[in-house]
Amino acid sequence: MEYESKKSWWLQALQTGLIGGVVAVLVSLIGMVASFHERDIIAGQITMGQTVLLLIVIVFAYFSSRGTETTNVSNRLISGALTGLVTASFIVGLILLGKAVNLREVLVNASPALYKILTFEMENLTTAYIYLLLGGTVIGLLSAMIHLIPSVWRNAVINGLLLVLLIALLQDLIRLILVPFPSITKALAWMFGTKGQEGLSVVGAITVFLIVTLVNLFSTAQGDNMRKRIQSLPKGSQQGLRWITWIIIAALLLIWPRVAGTYLSEVTNTVGLFILMGLGLNIVVGYAGLLDLGYVAFFALGAYTMAVLTTTGGEITANFQWTFWEALPVAIFMAVLAGVVLGIPVLRIRGDYLAIITLGFGEIIRIMFLSDFLKPHLGGSFGIVLIASPTFGNLSLNTPQTLYYVILAGCMLALFVAYRLRDSRIGRAWKAIREDEDVAQAMGINLTSTKLLAFATGAAFGGLSGAIFAAKLSTVYPHSFVLLVSINVLALIIVGGMGSLPGVIVGALLLVGLPELLREFSEFRLLIYGALLIAMMLNKPEGFIPEAVHLRELHEVEEEDNVTQTAVA
C-alpha cells in the first residue's frame, strides 16, 4: 500500500485511466450501454447509455486528480485529462477491435448497434475516434477542474447535475403523477421532450440545472442560519415543530395511493413488502449479527400458510377457506415456529458456517415446495391459486391502492416493534452478541434464548410480509422464493446501514423502488447489487444511514489497525 503512493502522479493517472477504460469496456460489453440507450436523458441529444460512459470518465478523472492532492494545479489538471484520454482510448480500442474481428460469436452484446452508440452515431469513423479521444480528454480536464472551484459552488453544481439526471430518469413518472392535473401538465410541457421522446428537453434541462444550482447556493448560505434559528427556539416549540413534521409525513403517507395511481401504488407495495422483510432481517443480521442467507424461507412459509389456509381453488387437498385476517396470525406463527426450529440447530454455528447453513435451509424449503412429494398439499410447481384478499368490513382490499394500507399498517407495526426493541434489554443483548459472543455470554446473556428470539422476531416479520405477498398476488409459486430474494433483502439493509431503521427504508426505496421504476435497470439489478455490496464494504461498511453503535464498532477496528500499524512501523 505504501509504495503505491510513491508512484509518480502521471503513472497513477495512467493506472486510474486503465481501470476506467476496463470498466467502460465491460459496461459496454455486458449490454448495459445498449440497454440504457433506450432511455433519453435530454431528448434527442444524449441517452442514458452515453451518460453512463460519460459518468465513468468523469468519476475516474475526478478521483485521479484527487489522488494528486499535494502536487500543483497543472499536474492535477493534466492527470485528469490523461485519465480521460486513456479511458476514451479503451473505448476507441473496443470499436477498432470490434470492427476488425467479429466479437459477437462470443460476446453477445458486441453488436453493430453498440458501436453506433459508442461512436455517438457519427458516420465517419476516423472523426469519431478523434472526437472520442478529444472528448475524453476535455471531460477529464473538466472534472479535474471541479477540484479547483470553491466547495460551495462545487456542491451546488454537482447537485444540479445529479438532479437533472434524476428528473430526466423519472420524467415519465412525474408526468404520470401530473396526469390528473391537466393545467400543470400543459404548463410544464416545454420542460420535457416532445411526443415519443423521453427525457428533458434542452431548455428544461438547463432550467432545472440553473434552478437547483441557485437554490443550492442560496440554501447553503441560509441553511445554517435556519438551523441556528430553530435551535434557538424554546424547547416547547421545537417539540411542536417536530410534531408538525410527523403529522405532515403521516398525512402524505395516508393520501399517497390517491396521488400515485395504480402503477405507483403497486411499486410502493412491493417496496413496502421489502421494507417489512428488511426490518426482519435487520434484527437478525443488523442487531444480532447472525448472517442469515435463507431469510426467504420465512417469507415463503408465510406466503404458503396464507395460501393453504385461504385458497378456494380446490387443486390441493387442504380446504380451509379462511379469511385473510383469520389466516394472518397462523401464517406469522408458522414463520416464527420455523424460525425457532431452524434456529435451534444453528445455535452452535457461527459466522461463515451460519451463512451457508441458512442458505441451505432456504433452498431446502424451496425444493420441498417444488417437489412432487408435497405436491398434493402445496401444488408443486403449479403453486396455489385463488388466495383470499384482505377485507375491511365489506370492502375487499384487492386493488393496489387499497392493499397499500394493509402494507402500510404492517410496516408501521414492524417499525414500531423494531424501534422499541432496539434499545430494550433484549436489543442490547443482541448487540452484545454481535460484538463478541464470548464476552456477551460471560456477561450473563443467555445465548440460546437471545439468538432464538432474534430468529423468531425476524421470522415473524418475514412471515407477515409473505402472507401479504400471497394475498397481493392471490397466487404463490415456488419460483417466487429463490435465493435472490434473500440477497436482495441483505443488500438493502447493507446499503442502508446494518442495524439502522431509516437505513432499511432508504435501502428498500433505492434497491427495490428504483429498479421497479427504471425497467432497464432491473436487467442489471443483481450485477449492480453485487458491485454495490463490494463497494459499500470497501468504502462505507456502515451504510448510508449508519447506526451510531455500529459505526463506532467498525471504526474502532480501524483505530486499532492504525495503532498496530504505527507500532509495526
Place this chain on the structure above:
Amino acid sequence: MRQRFLNRINFTDIALGIIGVSLVGLMIVGSIKTLLEGNYTTRQWLDFVVFGIAQGSIYALIALGYTLVYGILRMINFAHSEVFMSGAYTAYFAADAMAKAGFIRSNPFIAILILFAISMATSVFIGVLVERIAYRPLRRAPRLVPLITAIGASFFLQYTFKGLYGSQFKAYPEVAALKGSFTWGDFNITKIQVVVILSAALLMLGLYLYVQYTKTGKAMRAVSEDKDVAALMGIDVDAIIVRTFVLGAALAGAAGILYSLTFRQVNYLMGFIPGIKAFTAAVLGGIGNIPGAMLGGLFLGLFESVGPILFLDGLNVPAPYQLKDVIAFTMLVLVLLFRPSGILGERLSRSKA
C-alpha cells in the same frame, strides 16, 4: 462424574439430539425398506456408485479451492463457484470453435488439453482478480465484511458473465473419442467417467505433493498456521495468499471442464449448486484439510447419487431424485451439528469455528 455430565446437558443439546436421532432413524428405516423391496438390480446400484464417484471427484476438485482458501484466510470464498463457472463457460467457446473446425475429432487429446488450459487460465484470472479487489483490502476487517463482499462478488460475476456471454444454456460439443463405455459383468463405466476420475485423481495427487514437498507449499502451511509469525519468518504473506487462490482457481477451472464433459451444458448459473455442494464436501471432510476435501467430495458424491433412492424410495416418497439437493444440505447440517470438524478435521478451536 455422571451428575456433572447431566448438569451440563441443556435444552439445545436435547433438541439437537432429537433432530439428529430422528433423521438418522429415518435414513436407516428407509434404507432397510428399500433394500427389502429390492426394486433395483445390482447393476443399477453399481451405476449409482460409479456415477457418485465421478460426480464426487468433481466436487472434490472444487472443494479443494474452498479448503485451501479457508485454511489460509479463515473465510469462505463465496465467489469460488463463479470461478468454477467462468472457466467452463469461457472454454465453451474454444470447444465450440474446435468442434466446428473438426479439431476435436482429429486430435481429441490435444483439444481437451487446450480446453483445460483455457478454462484453468480464465479461472485463475478471475480468482486472483476477486482476491485483489474484494478480499485483500479487507484483511483486518470484521469477519462479516469479507463474507459480504464475497457474496457481492459472486453475484457480480454471475451477471457479468450473463451479460458477456448471454443467458441461454449452451451445449458443449460431444467428444467422439469419449463416447461409449467399458463393461465387466454388472460393472459398467463410461469413458467420460474414467477420464473424470483419473484426471481428478492426478490433479489431487499433484496438489498434495505440491503442498507437502515444495517450498511454496511449506510457506502456505506456515501461513495457515499463523500469518503474523509466518511474516516474521520472512514469508511474503500476500504473495502466498495469491498463490493459494491461483491453485484453488486452477483446480476449479479443471473441474469446470470435467463437469462440462459430463453434463455437456454450460450456463452462467451453473456454478451455484456445485459450489454449495463442494463447500459441503469441504466441511464434510474437515475444512482446511486437503485430504479431507478429497474424501468429503467422494463421500458427498456417493451419498447424493445413492442416497435419494436408498433412503427415500423405501419411504414411498415419489420422485426421490428431486430431493437429492435436500439430502446434500441435510448432510451438511448434520455434519456441522455433530462433527463440525469434519471426518478428518482437527478439532476446531472456538476462534476458528
